Amino acid sequence: MHIPDGFLDAKTAVTTAGLAGGGLGLALRQVRRQLPRSKVPLLGLAAAFVFAAQMLNFPVAGGTSGHLVGGVLTAVLLGPSAAVIVLASVLIVQCFVFADGGVTALGANIFNMGIIGGVGGYAIYRAIRGAFSGLRGQIVAAVVAAWCSTVAAAICCAGQLALSGTVSWSVAFPAMANVHMLIGVGEGLITALVLAAVARARPELLEPSSGRNVRLSYGPVLVFGLLISFGLALFVAPFACSWPDGLDKVAQSLGFEHRAAGQPLIHSPIPEYQLPGISSAAMATSLAGMIGIVVVFVLAFVLARVLVPKQTR
């Protein structure tokens, strides 16, 4: 999902760079406050680990192979703020040492994979983890979070491409979302297998109460939440709604829409967001997403049962 140079126009590149810079700055501030000094080298080593782990390919059907991306895995193992720094470092080194992923798209890549993948994924993980006890809960939550964050990052990427005028939303959204719904299953599966392996070798690394982010303070949660929703509002919301938005609805029900419809200030290229013949593809993708989340939940549950023996609950 690394966006190369030349795919984003100036306004999208600057906006994403701002969002990514803000998120990275906040993460650095959080980590400097919370992380003990003895853990500082761990950030660099974890970044090198993510990079090396991305090299190990998992065979998928038909001779193709997939690999770990590692957003949710890092967030679960090190906490969300550290995950943002680790993933941003991986992306920076990939960009400047291996020319993988563009410089002008660095902000977009950090936002999609680091902030949506790491922080957004971690939020989903925290929300689900409590529903089940012990390690099983952690694995179920990590699988669902890995899938959701992979798909969300892909949709955001599609939005950025559409906003830049490179690939239209009606093409980019179904393509990116559908492919990443499959990739997300692999990501969830690998995340679960790695977490189970770490739990077998060094269970204390996975203890939820080992001093990392035991207490989430509200400030960073608020700012990270704002950053993510701001990004989604910019990149996804303009394209996503095929039904009239709240204001239109109210105007219709109150019967004064004819007034508003008089002289449009800006001629929208897409009237009422409706593209001819497109809503069906977008609807099919949304439907696939809904089926996907159910399938992933079932998969997560089965995985947790298989990977965690009963007595360790």
Next chain:
Amino acid sequence: MRHDFLDRHSRLDSPIHRLCADTKLVVALAIVSATVVMPISFVTYFVILGVVLAGIAVVSKIPVSFLAGRLLLLEPLALGVAVLALFQPGGWYVFATIVVKSTLCLFTMILLSNTTPFAELLGVLRRLRFPALLITTLALMYRYLFLLMDEAERMQRARASRTFTKRRFALWKVLGTVIGQLFVRSTERAERIYAAMCARGWK
């Protein structure tokens, strides 16, 4: 270190390599930004840029086969996304624009990364007052990157020589264990590195 080959050419000696890192970084970023913003109708700009980049490549003494290999390896990633543009009205025009621009930017970045050691780039960032924690993380990551890649490959080889399963899930499970073990080893290495850093009077 076996995986060092990915970055070996950044330590060659040529007029381009001897330029200071600040200049190279600024020039590369300027070229990339200008290329992204430039409308495709300015054909002369793209032709001149292509010639200039090829000239830099020759002067920098990096083997042509290496450069071509990197370009061929990374170009499909860009093409994969660019192909999506073909499925819309006027797609050929957008497709051609993207391919020209992304190839030139890619070539610029490949030249930058292979003529400038990463440590020097980090030095530029440090002079620009980037957060120290980020620079420490990047420096440590770069230092241990190739080591961990070698370690991952050794573990992978050890696994391949010992497990002969056809069942995909069992294979995945073992690979999960390899990655998990790699993480455990990384944390243990981080603990040793911290002790070593303290012993040498780290802040």
